[in-house]
Amino acid sequence: MKKVLKLILALFIIVNIMAMFHAYKFTHFSTSVKQRTDANNIGFLDKIGMLFTGVSLPRPETKIVPKVPFTTIHLKSNVIIDAWQMQTARKSKGTIILFHGYGGEKSNMLDRAYVLLDMGYDVMLPDFMGASKSEGNQCTIGYKEAENVKTCVNYIQQKGIKNIYLLGTSMGAAAVMRAEYLEPLPVKGIILECPFGTMRQTVRNRFEMMHMPYFPLGDMLTFWGGVENGFNAFSHNPETYAGKIQAPTLLLFGEKDDRVKRFEIENIYRNLPCIKTLKTFPLSGHESYLNDYKNEWMETVEKFLDVCK
Structure with a gap:
């Protein structure tokens, strides 16, 4: 019984760490990444890494300027x-x-x-x-x-x-x-x-788009996204x-x-x-x-x- 409880605790900790990484990268853009990573164009080990640490998102950059005076x-x-x-x-x-x-x-x-x-x-x-x-x-x-x-x-x-x-x-x-x-x-x-x-529903919608179950990672992602940015994301x-x-x-x-x-x-x-x-x-x-x-x-x-x- 103790082994089962330890296993559950270990999984809980691992999933929370994964959620922390994903939440941070979802709310912090990277200046070192120039384009979004296409999961279809990377190797198996890289995909595993993305699963655990999240995907770095490139900082949005303006590539065009107005065609009128500004x-x-x-x-x-x-x-x-x-x-x-x-x-x-x-x-x-x-x-x-x-x-x-x-x-x-x-x-x-x-x-x-x-x-x-x-x-x-x-x-x-x-x-x-x-x-x-x-x-x-x-x-x-x-x-x-x-x-x-x-x-x-x-x-x-x-x-x-x-x-x-x-x-x-x-x-x-x-x-x-x-x-x-x-x-x-x-x-x-x-x-x-x-x-x-x-906020909770918009995260749920993203999970649905990826054909992934929302619970429990979705709530963890929402929770850590708020904690890492100094607010209660559920509110x-x-x-x-x-x-x-x-x-x-x-x-x-x-x-x-x-x-x-x-x-x-x-x-x-x-x-x-x-x-x-x-x-x-x-x-x-x-x-x-x-x-x-x-x-x-x-x-x-x-x-x-x-x-x-």
């Missing part, structure tokens, strides 16, 4: 963050700040930015902490990135701009929601693209943050999304106490909705922004 600014947040600013050629209706998703950087939001510029809005595209030109290598899936959101809003507000709007996709949406949850922001409207409902829940959002909110979702479930979106929408609109795109996954629904996205967003004035 300026680069640096803002002091919890780290120094880098951002682009672009001005519309028309009479400005306000400024929209666009926040990218996990593993991304500011250029991922250029497709939306160009459309918004054409609508008559100035835009700001920041890199979150740990991404591209911003400092650090840490990524907390929207938790600490909320401070970056607040920093950007404060900067635009201090310039005397009153019509400020936020657009966040995936992790960027979670960061926007947490920022608004912590302190009401002086914004006219918020656009949320495919935010996850809870990082945008569906809870939704309950304190006061600004009019447009919630967007792709019905083929395999990283966010429909019920997560429904929970968020139900919890929003503000003026709200839900728009779904039947054939879109976890991606930019401009890929397949550019005109529909434009019409939906423009109508929403007009109402928010």
Whole structure:
């Protein structure tokens, strides 16, 4: 019996150590790795090593620049963050700040930015902490990135701009929601693209995508991801943050999304106490909705922004 208990204890310790390694690499980008590791192109021993120590993720780097005039600014947040600013050629209706998703950087939001510029809005595209030109290598899936959101809003507000709007996709949406949850922001409207409902559920979704059982490694991964980054990951829940959002909110979702479930979106929408609109795109996954629904996205967003004035 003692041998069995010792074996169980040993396995428990080993699995926790594995979870610690995986959680750290999931939340800390590497500057020494230039591209994601393809498990199909490595040897058996390397695969075993990846199983125990996790996969190093390359730091997101900006490879393209805007095709329109832009300026680069640096803002002091919890780290120094880098951002682009672009001005519309028309009479400005306000400024929209666009926040990218996990593993991304500011250029991922250029497709939306160009459309918004054409609508008559100035835009700001920041890199979150740990991404591209911003400092650090840490990524907390929207938790600490909320401070970056607040920093950007404060900067635009201090310039005397009153019509400020936020657009966040995936992790960027979670960061926007947490920022608004912590302190009401002086914004006219918020656009949320495919935010996850809870941290625990988003980890579960990733396990499902890999055809792996969630329990017990999933909860261990969530636990250690929080511990290693200084917060309780089980409490990082945008569906809870939704309950304190006061600004009019447009919630967007792709019905083929395999990283966010429909019920997560429904929970968020139900919890929003503000003026709200839900728009779904039947054939879109976890991606930019401009890929397949550019005109529909434009019409939906423009109508929403007009109402928010």
